[in-house]
Amino acid sequence: MPGRRVVAFVSAAELGPALARLIVSRAEKAVSSGAPSFSLGLSGGSLVSILSKELPAVPDLDCSRWLVGFCDERLVPYDDPESTYGLYKNQLFSKLNLPDDRILAINPSLPVQQCAEDYASKLSKAFNTQETPVFDMLLLGMGPDGHTCSLFPEHPLLQEKQKTVASISDSPKPPPQRVTLTLPVVNAARCVVFVSTGGSKASVLKALLEGGDGPVLPAALVAPTQGELFWLVDEPAAASLTLDVERAGPGAKL
Numbered sequence: 001m002p003g004r005r006v007v008a009f010v011s012a013a014e015l016g017p018a019l020a021r022l023i024v025s026r027a028e029k030a031v032s033s034g035a036p037s038f039s040l041g042l043s044g045g046s047l048v049s050i051l052s053k054e055l056p057a058v059p060d061l062d063c064s065r066w067l068v069g070f071c072d073e074r075l076v077p078y079d080d081p082e083s084t085y086g087l088y089k090n091q092l093f094s095k096l097n098l099p100d101d102r103i104l105a106i107n108p109s110l111p112v113q114q115c116a117e118d119y120a121s122k123l124s125k126a127f128n129t130q131e132t133p134v135f136d137m138l139l140l141g142m143g144p145d146g147h148t149c150s151l152f153p154e155h156p157l158l159q160e161k162q163k164t165v166a167s168i169s170d171s172p173k174p175p176p177q178r179v180t181l182t183l184p185v186v187n188a189a190r191c192v193v194f195v196s197t198g199g200s201k202a203s204v205l206k207a208l209l210e211g212g213d214g215p216v217l218p219a220a221l222v223a224p225t226q227g228e229l230f231w232l233v234d235e236p237a238a239a240s241l242t243l244d245v246e247r248a249g250p251g252a253k254l
C-alpha cells in the first residue's frame, strides 16, 4: 500500500519512546501550521500504559492546545475499570497540562444510540464542521481477530458511510455496548498509527499486511485517503512477516 510504513522495534520498550516522539512531532506540526489545536484520537488496550509511561516523560510537553478524543469507547461508567476514558484520566490526563474542556469523552449515562449521537455532535462542535471531522492523528490498536476501534470482522458497521460515530450493541468482545468512530472518519485522518506488539499478534498481522484467505479484516480497511499510515510493531509481532519492514533502532525518529 503506498505511503504505509511498517516499522519494527526490538521491543515494546523501544517502541514507546518512538511513538511519543511521533506524537510530539505531529503536534508541533499542527500547532505551528496555525491550526487552533492538535487533535488526537486515543484507543484503549496496551496504548493506555504505553502513553501513560511515555508522554509524561517528554520534557516540557505542552498539551494546552491538544484536543483529545476517543476512537472508540465502552458504554460503562467512567469509574468502571473497563472505561477507557477512566483509565486515561487516572493514568495519563492527570499528569499532563491538558485542560478538561479539551477532552472529548462519551456520556455513558445515555442509551447507546443517543450516546453515539451525542459524541458525534461533540465532535462536530469541537471541529466546527457538519462534515467529517479530520483528526490530526489517530492511535489505534488491533485485536487478535483483526478488529480496530469497535469495528469487528463481518459486522454491518464496516459498511457505515453516513455517520461519523456509530453505536454497537452486539460487540463480540465485551462489554457489548460501545461507541465507535466509523471508517470514513478514520480514513480522513492526517496520520493514523497502529501499535501492535507481542507474538500473539504475529499471524493476524501477517494476514492483515500481506493478505490472506477469508474476509477482509477491519484493520485492513484503514487506509487514510490523504494521510500517513504507520504500523508500529515489535519483533515478536513482526516475526512472520515477509514484506519489507523498516527496522528502527533506539532513538529512532519517524
Ligand SMILES: O=C(O)[C@H](O)[C@@H](O)[C@H](O)[C@H](O)COP(=O)(O)O
Pocket (backbone or CB within 6 Å): 043, 044, 045, 046, 047, 072, 074, 140, 141, 142, 143, 144, 147, 148, 149, 173, 174, 195, 196, 197
Ligand atoms: O476496546 C477494546 O476492547 C480494546 O481497546 C481493544 O479494541 C484493543 O484496542 C485491541 O484489542 C488491541 O489491544 P492491544 O493494544 O492490547 O494489542
